[in-house]
Amino acid sequence: MPAAQAPAPQPHPLPPQRQRWDDHRIEVILGNLLRTGVLISAAIVLWGACIYLFRHAHEPADYRIFRGEPSEFRTIPGVIRSVINGRGRGWIQLGLLLLIATPIARVAFSIVGFAMERDRMYVAFTLIVLGILLYSLLGSGMGV
Numbered sequence: 001m002p003a004a005q006a007p008a009p010q011p012h013p014l015p016p017q018r019q020r021w022d023d024h025r026i027e028v029i030l031g032n033l034l035r036t037g038v039l040i041s042a043a044i045v046l047w048g049a050c051i052y053l054f055r056h057a058h059e060p061a062d063y064r065i066f067r068g069e070p071s072e073f074r075t076i077p078g079v080i081r082s083v084i085n086g087r088g089r090g091w092i093q094l095g096l097l098l099l100i101a102t103p104i105a106r107v108a109f110s111i112v113g114f115a116m117e118r119d120r121m122y123v124a125f126t127l128i129v130l131g132i133l134l135y136s137l138l139g140s141g142m143g144v
Helices: 023-056 075-085 086-117 120-142
Strands: none
Touching: 023 086, 075 086, 086 120
């Protein structure tokens, strides 16, 4: 009968603060970032919808006259003021802004991840993508 062999010693994992940044770890973090952003956004929109329906559920709807978005909801400071005042539409707008910001945060975090991996080419490409995203989001409001 062959003698039982002792299992090979397993290498000790690095402590959390010393783990290497690899593609899999970055993908997991980015997936969690997207999931968390969408869930927080959905919760804020739901909260705003509850406030809005609580205050306006019994008002009759008049669809003969189109009323566009009030000007206070067209700027980020206006949305913040509306949230501070406890308006449901402000909370809904805030949730939608966070939903828009979630993929932008993903791209920004990707830059950090690629930089930590020392992948200069992907850092450059991701910076270009972030620039295009920010220009398309903010550039139209600046008249550029």
